[in-house]
Amino acid sequence: MKRLSVFNVVSLTFGFAFLYVPMLILILFSFNESKLVTVWAGFSTKWYGELMQNEAMLQAAWVTVKVAVFSSTIATVLGTMAAYVLVRSGRFLGRTLFSGMIYAPLVMPEVITGLSLLLLFIGIGLDRGVLTIVLAHTTFSMCYVSVVVSSRLATFDRSLEEAALDLGCSAAEAFRLVTLPIIAPAVVSGWLLAFTLSLDDLVIASFTTGPAATTLPIKIFSAVRLGVSPEINALSTLMITIVTVGVIAASLVSKRALVKQRQEEQEAVRTS
Amino acid sequence: MAEKPLIQFRNVTKRFGDFTAIDNLTIDIFEREFFALLGPSGCGKTTMMRMLAGFETPTEGEIFLAGQDIVPVPPNQRAVNMMFQSYALFPHLSVWENIAFGLKREGMPKPEINARVEEMLRLTRLEKFARRRPHQISGGQRQRVALARSLAKAPKLLLLDEPLGALDRKLREETQFELMDIQEKTGTTFVIVTHDQEEAMTVASRVAVMDNGQVMQVATPADIYEAPNSVYVADFIGDVNLIEGKVSATGDGTFALHWRDGAEPLRVKSPTGFAEGQTAHLAIRPEKVTISAERPAEAANAVQGKVLDIAYLGNLSTYHVELPTGDIIKAQTANTRRISRRDYTWEDTVWLSWTATGGVLLAN
Numbered sequence: 001m002k003r004l005s006v007f008n009v010v011s012l013t014f015g016f017a018f019l020y021v022p023m024l025i026l027i028l029f030s031f032n033e034s035k036l037v038t039v040w041a042g043f044s045t046k047w048y049g050e051l052m053q054n055e056a057m058l059q060a061a062w063v064t065v066k067v068a069v070f071s072s073t074i075a076t077v078l079g080t081m082a083a084y085v086l087v088r089s090g091r092f093l094g095r096t097l098f099s100g101m102i103y104a105p106l107v108m109p110e111v112i113t114g115l116s117l118l119l120l121f122i123g124i125g126l127d128r129g130v131l132t133i134v135l136a137h138t139t140f141s142m143c144y145v146s147v148v149v150s151s152r153l154a155t156f157d158r159s160l161e162e163a164a165l166d167l168g169c170s171a172a173e174a175f176r177l178v179t180l181p182i183i184a185p186a187v188v189s190g191w192l193l194a195f196t197l198s199l200d201d202l203v204i205a206s207f208t209t210g211p212a213a214t215t216l217p218i219k220i221f222s223a224v225r226l227g228v229s230p231e232i233n234a235l236s237t238l239m240i241t242i243v244t245v246g247v248i249a250a251s252l253v254s255k256r257a258l259v260k261q262r263q264e265e266q267e268a269v270r271t272s
Numbered sequence: 273m274a275e276k277p278l279i280q281f282r283n284v285t286k287r288f289g290d291f292t293a294i295d296n297l298t299i300d301i302f303e304r305e306f307f308a309l310l311g312p313s314g315c316g317k318t319t320m321m322r323m324l325a326g327f328e329t330p331t332e333g334e335i336f337l338a339g340q341d342i343v344p345v346p347p348n349q350r351a352v353n354m355m356f357q358s359y360a361l362f363p364h365l366s367v368w369e370n371i372a373f374g375l376k377r378e379g380m381p382k383p384e385i386n387a388r389v390e391e392m393l394r395l396t397r398l399e400k401f402a403r404r405r406p407h408q409i410s411g412g413q414r415q416r417v418a419l420a421r422s423l424a425k426a427p428k429l430l431l432l433d434e435p436l437g438a439l440d441r442k443l444r445e446e447t448q449f450e451l452m453d454i455q456e457k458t459g460t461t462f463v464i465v466t467h468d469q470e471e472a473m474t475v476a477s478r479v480a481v482m483d484n485g486q487v488m489q490v491a492t493p494a495d496i497y498e499a500p501n502s503v504y505v506a507d508f509i510g511d512v513n514l515i516e517g518k519v520s521a522t523g524d525g526t527f528a529l530h531w532r533d534g535a536e537p538l539r540v541k542s543p544t545g546f547a548e549g550q551t552a553h554l555a556i557r558p559e560k561v562t563i564s565a566e567r568p569a570e571a572a573n574a575v576q577g578k579v580l581d582i583a584y585l586g587n588l589s590t591y592h593v594e595l596p597t598g599d600i601i602k603a604q605t606a607n608t609r610r611i612s613r614r615d616y617t618w619e620d621t622v623w624l625s626w627t628a629t630g631g632v633l634l635a636n
Contacts, residue, residue: 162327163360165347167374167425177373181364264408 001174005038016050023240030233035230047234057235061217064199071137072194078138079145079194080187084175086146087153089183107142113140114207128210136208143193144197145190151188185254192250277336278303278429278461284333285431286319286485293319294330297483306462308476310469316485317465321431324463325354331464338428348377353427357421357434359418367417368393368402371541374425392420395454412443415482419451423458426562436471448474465479469509473497481505497557503634506555510591513561513601515554519633527633529554533598539572542633555633559603563591565615571625577601579620584611591616593624 004012030048034041051057086099101260105113117136127133159183180187202217210217216235223232277300281537286294293316323329323335326347334341336360342350348380353374360456361370366587371392396416401409404424406417413419415435421578422430435451436444442578452475466472473481473493481504489505491494500506503514515538517531531554567574578604580600581592592602607614616622 107498157358157360159356159358159360160362161354162325162347163354163421164373165327166352166354167421168348168377170348173377178362182362191394261407264405 026233027237027240029256030127030230030237032230032233037230037233046236047230051238054231055217056214057216057231058080058215060216063130064216065104065131066136067205068195068198071134071141071198072191074134074138075142075145075194076187076191079190080149080183081143083141083146083150083153084179087150087156102143102146105140106147109139110140110201110203111207114204117204128208129213133205133213133215134207136204137194139192140201141197142206144193145187148175148190148193149183149186156183165216168239191208191252276303276340277301278305279463280334281320282328282336282337284323284335285360286316286328287331290486294323295486296333297485299460299480299490300489300629301463303461306452306460306475306477307463308472308479309463309465309482310472310479311467311482313467315482317467317482318433320377320482321354321433321463324429325352325431326350348386353425353429353485354434355418355422355424355435357437358416359438361450363406363423365405366402367398367404367406370406370417371424373421378425382535392424395423395457397421398505404426411438412447414446415439415465416450419454423460425456426458427460429461430465432462434462434466435556437466445474451475454570465594473509481508481520483508494527497507499632500555500634503553503636504556506553506632506634510556511602511604513556513558513631515556515599515601516551517548517554518592519552520548521546526628529633532599535575535597539628540631540633541628544633544635546633551636553634553636554631555634556626558602559588559589560630561601561603562618562625563603563605563616565592565620567623568607568625572628574623574625575601576621576623578620579618581618582618589614591622593622 029037029040031043031045032040033044033046082102084125086095086102089095114136117132117139121132121135132164160178161174164178165171169177200217201215202221205215206218206221210213220232220235223229279301281299283296284294284297285292295316297316297320311317319328323330324337326345327344328513329343335343337350337352342352361480362373365373368389371389372385375388377633382386388467392401393402396419398413398416401413401417406414409417414440419435432451436447448471451462464472464475472602476493478490480495481488481496481497483504488508488585489501491499491501496505496509500509506512507514515529515531517529517538519527519529520537522528522539525543526539526541529540529552530537530546538554546552562568562571567576575595577593577595579591580594583590584607588604589607590602593600593601593603601624
């Protein structure tokens, strides 16, 4: 092991403290006995119990998950299609314009996206609710998906598709049987990205939501305006836990797959 | 070779924007032939192959496969299969599934697919690797999987795009003979694209030498080497001495090449006629030039010079001999004796000689 210099230790400590102290405080106070968030009065898990009794909160969580699943799925389909067309079809009239327009929503302020969607929904007389949030989230997350998928497609060996055509596939079959299975990891990570974006979006959701469809971020934000309750801390701790477990699991799975592939490659070299 | 053209290119031209990749090309490829398209990169050989596979359409002209115009036929409906340079094996499928891929698309019944895949695995000696994925086998094995996959559908025509380019030299030589063997066993017409002349000469029954979108010569490997029809082909294939001069006929199919003022004219036999005083090149291969210490008594052509350089290749040595005129002529001899007993060394004065039929006379 290389010894770290004092300077390195200090900068590491500060860096990680900067990132994680706020979260640690939040987790700590979710186990606080007292109703006052800033005063420690002993360990307790009662706020987790109360959270489970809170119908409105659970309802909001359910809406959020529903919106995230639907919007990320639709966004993945549309984003993958867009990426495929932009990477594959070579030069066509307006290609530069299209690929620029795909990326524009990435840098567009969310307030503007939210406001314009709101105006659209009012204009076409669509009642605001779960459907409108799903549409709004699909709109802004599909460009993230298409960025992820198109970067995978750019390194994709085209002769694989040509081989599929050569062996008797139609273009659609070649996509389904060859392209899609190979780019699947990128599609999945695009889906996960869209899912997470939808899960924690507040701005666009609050523009496009209706009375019947309150998502968790909206619920938390409005609850906090009345004062931070330990219940919110408990909820946030749960969310942090779920996200952390998810991220660690995903990285473990991909690491194991990589190690396995390396081993198999070495095996192949040895046996040949 | 059955004298029935399987493939006919009729005045085919292919342009990519301003660039003409194939220029008004007409060529026949016969059934059961092992045909090589040979040329430097950018000569249009890959474009020709991709037009046969259906990935490119000619700008002008027609391509016939067994009498049928295949230009409007999409790649998935042609009785043509291709082995890709990168092999293009499907990484998510096993060796077995890769080979079965095309058969499944055809809707072949399952027992027949099994039998056919087993047959292909046997042919390419891959039985042990059927369950492996492409990344679990070596480069040489991948090459054989690609071959098995493209042969599985029993195509009328198999296209091979630089099939051995990714293999190391020793494996490449072994695989060349395997390819020829498989071609003979299956009776399929093979068209191979390569920039490696040795490979083309070894495997092919006929070679087309291409340059700038045009076919320069189509002939057997021996004819391409021994009787090139142009300076380009002579120079592209193997090593050659090119001597430029003016021709005069001396009768009986023999010509004198006046190549330097004051030098003795060189005598060449040529089946093609030349006009008096026409400029031409004598092309003579280094191994057809004999090197000796004394002037040989009965040589048709003999010149004296000084050894400038010796390229030692182990089995062969090539002597670069500088003539008094400043020209350099290469002579190659087999090293039948150990190198320490070599007769000539640097700066030695030697005689180079060759017969009247040793070289060919080529018009410019």
